[in-house]
Amino acid sequence: MSEFAVEVRGLRKAYGPVVAVGGIDLAVRRGEVFALIGPNGAGKTTTLEILEGHRRADAGNVRVLDEDPAQNAVSLKRRIGIVLQSTSIQPYLTVEETIEQFRGYYPAPRLLDELIDIVGLEASRKTLVRRLSGGQQRRLDVAMGLAGDPELLFLDEPTTGFDPAARRGAWEMIRNLKALGKTVLLTTHYMDEAQALADTVSIIRDGLIVAEGTPDELRAGEAETVISFRFAGALADLPPAIATAGSLENGRAVLRTTDPTTDLHELTGWAKQRGEALEGLSVTPASLEDVYLGLAGDVAE
Amino acid sequence: MSARMALRQVGYENRSFWRNPAAAFFTVLLPLIFLVLFNSIFGDSELTIDGRNLDGSTFYVPGIAALAVVSACYTNIGMMVTIARDLGILKRVRGTPMPPWAYIFGRLAHAVLVSLLLVAIVTGVGAAAYGTDVPGNTLPGLALTLVLGALAFCALGLALTAIIPNADAAPAITNATILPLLFISNVFIPLQDPPEWLAFVGDVFPVKHFAAALQTAFHPDTTGAGFEWGDLAVIAAWGVAGTALALRFFSWEPRR
Numbered sequence: 315m316s317e318f319a320v321e322v323r324g325l326r327k328a329y330g331p332v333v334a335v336g337g338i339d340l341a342v343r344r345g346e347v348f349a350l351i352g353p354n355g356a357g358k359t360t361t362l363e364i365l366e367g368h369r370r371a372d373a374g375n376v377r378v379l380d381e382d383p384a385q386n387a388v389s390l391k392r393r394i395g396i397v398l399q400s401t402s403i404q405p406y407l408t409v410e411e412t413i414e415q416f417r418g419y420y421p422a423p424r425l426l427d428e429l430i431d432i433v434g435l436e437a438s439r440k441t442l443v444r445r446l447s448g449g450q451q452r453r454l455d456v457a458m459g460l461a462g463d464p465e466l467l468f469l470d471e472p473t474t475g476f477d478p479a480a481r482r483g484a485w486e487m488i489r490n491l492k493a494l495g496k497t498v499l500l501t502t503h504y505m506d507e508a509q510a511l512a513d514t515v516s517i518i519r520d521g522l523i524v525a526e527g528t529p530d531e532l533r534a535g536e537a538e539t540v541i542s543f544r545f546a547g548a549l550a551d552l553p554p555a556i557a558t559a560g561s562l563e564n565g566r567a568v569l570r571t572t573d574p575t576t577d578l579h580e581l582t583g584w585a586k587q588r589g590e591a592l593e594g595l596s597v598t599p600a601s602l603e604d605v606y607l608g609l610a611g612d613v614a615e
Numbered sequence: 616m617s618a619r620m621a622l623r624q625v626g627y628e629n630r631s632f633w634r635n636p637a638a639a640f641f642t643v644l645l646p647l648i649f650l651v652l653f654n655s656i657f658g659d660s661e662l663t664i665d666g667r668n669l670d671g672s673t674f675y676v677p678g679i680a681a682l683a684v685v686s687a688c689y690t691n692i693g694m695m696v697t698i699a700r701d702l703g704i705l706k707r708v709r710g711t712p713m714p715p716w717a718y719i720f721g722r723l724a725h726a727v728l729v730s731l732l733l734v735a736i737v738t739g740v741g742a743a744a745y746g747t748d749v750p751g752n753t754l755p756g757l758a759l760t761l762v763l764g765a766l767a768f769c770a771l772g773l774a775l776t777a778i779i780p781n782a783d784a785a786p787a788i789t790n791a792t793i794l795p796l797l798f799i800s801n802v803f804i805p806l807q808d809p810p811e812w813l814a815f816v817g818d819v820f821p822v823k824h825f826a827a828a829l830q831t832a833f834h835p836d837t838t839g840a841g842f843e844w845g846d847l848a849v850i851a852a853w854g855v856a857g858t859a860l861a862l863r864f865f866s867w868e869p870r871r
Contacts, residue, residue, distance in 0.1 A: 366710060368868075388712045396710040402703030406634040407627065415627050418620060419711040442634070462712070 316380055319344045319466045319497040320365060325374035327360050334360040336521035337374070342514070344465075347488065347498045349512035351505065351606065357521040358501040359399055362470050365499070366396050379466055392420055395464035399471050399501075401455045405444035409435050412443060413457050420462030432490060433457040434483065449480040456487065467491060469500040473507060485510055505603040517606060525605070532605050539574040541581065542566045543595040553584040566594070620713050624721025625728070632725060642691055643733060646683040650675060650737055653803070654745050662805045665827070669834060671805075673748070676741035677829035678802045681764070683733035685793060685822060688726045688765050692772030693779065693789040696722060701782035705867040715867070719773070726772075727765040734761060748835045756841025757832035763847060764825045767854030771821075774857040777864035796822045801830070821853040 320342035327335040335357040342348040350358050363369045364376060367383040367390070376383060381390040403412060410426065417423035430436055433453040438446060446454065452472065459467055472488070473481045488511050491498055502508055508515045509529045516526040525532060545567040549557050552567060555577055560569035571577045574597060585592045633639055658671040699705055708718050741747040750757045772789075779788050797803055799813055800823035806814065817823040824846035832841040 391712040400703050402707050404631050406631040418623050419713040
């Protein structure tokens with residue numbers, strides 16, 4: 315058994331003249347949460363659908379749980395769970411009936427009560443699918459994907475369109491899946507989502523992987539720390555290091571620096587001398603968002 | 616395992632169907648409304664169709680039974696499966712270990728069961744309200760005609776989904792393909808002396824043969840078991856063609 319739940323080498327897929335995936339490698343370790351992040355049209359869904367067996371690759375070597383998904387084998391379908399990009403559930407069954415229906419498709423399904431508990435739909439067990447909110451339908455979608463107690467779960471943009479509270483709920487759910495020992499391969503637009511959930515992040519753009527690593531590794535590549543504070547004066551009033559390298563943004567003085575210790579020392583010395591309060595002072599490491607925008611940002615969403 | 620999945624699927628289709636008031640209304644009530652309307656207007660007239668004399672209600676009960684089967688199978692499958700396809704429900708199912716045939720079986724078996732229920736209701740209402748004969752000696756012919764017809768129209772409905780580009784177009788295309796046929800096939804209007812070309816067009820398609828075979832089964836003068844082998848052969852041929860087209864062109868992926 316390979317240590318990887320998913321192994322992809324040189325995967326290519328074109329639709330006519332349009333290259334959706336231009337030759338990518340992926341390696342998803344068993345038990346990890348792996349996030350494939352990129353803008354719309356970057357090739358995320360195409361990649362996922364090839365791994366799920368919904369599409370055929372033009373070229374490349376694809377292994378999912380040591381099987382070739384292109385074979386469309388029942389043995390593989392029993393071991394994976396799929397949550398597609400758009401939620402698609404029969405509207406006239408209840409939550410319970412829908413999960414029961416999908417449990418019936420698998421030889422060793424997870425218990426109904428456990429599934430309802432994992433996705434937090436206890437209060438809506440007897441509700442018709444059509445009466446659920448969008449977020450609730452999405453959670454039911456995940457329960458359907460988990461019905462067969464899969465080793466590997468594909469989640470295509472699980473939280474797109476969620477309000478912030480619903481997203482936090484979904485994140486909690488995905489963390490629970492990891493705690494259950496599942497491998498999760500998800501796609502997302504949101505860097506904070508990848509940062510919050512993923513052990514490994516792969517940034518895809520125009521069908522190519524442009525960066526990959528743990529969230530910390532990716533951040534380390536972008537070594538800058540951002541120092542900022544509220545400031546109403548002119549740039550020239552600031553200490554020399556900030557006046558030359560910094561900028562004023564929305565009433566804040568902002569400095570991106572690779573040497574935060576020295577710059578902070580100079581800044582606080584200057585502030586103490588002048589009696590400046592440095593209101594709203596913040597010192598933050600480069601976020602994954604900055605890395606992401608640097609790599610994928612010039613692509614129009 | 617697969618057989619059990621297929622049978623359970625019939626149950627889920629059945630539950631979904633009856634919980635959707637619009638679908639249930641059009642499929643179940645519309646034929647009954649037509650039955651009452653046509654019988655009220657034309658029920659007492661004496662008709663001669665293809666050299667056979669019959670009264671209005673003996674024409675309309677099997678005619679509306681044919682309509683019920685066509686709408687439960689062809690119209691319903693054509694529309695609902697296309698909608699399910701474009702919602703991504705078919706794709707969702709395709710990602711599970713359930714064999715594709717089990718899903719299709721669930722859809723078809725449900726449609727056939729609804730057809731049989733509707734024919735029973737139409738026959739009952741016809742007997743109670745309009746004094747039409749309930750088939751006795753022709754029961755074998757009636758049963759074979761119904762099952763063969765229902766399956767053939769299901770297959771044609773599945774084949775139709777392949778040429779429907781998206782869910783929005785489903786009702787229009789489904790009705791456009793079937794309504795004209797219902798008018799030239801002795802279902803709504805008795806064709807007592809149709810123009811030759813109209814009779815010919817009707818003869819090419821399966822609806823007229825289906826209605827004719829049912830009319831034989833419901834006619835009080837029919838002797839024997841009521842098998843209209845010529846009509847059944849045409850229906851079966853269309854069923855085989857529909858199956859072949861569906862197998863070749865049916866799509867599980869949404870077409871957006």
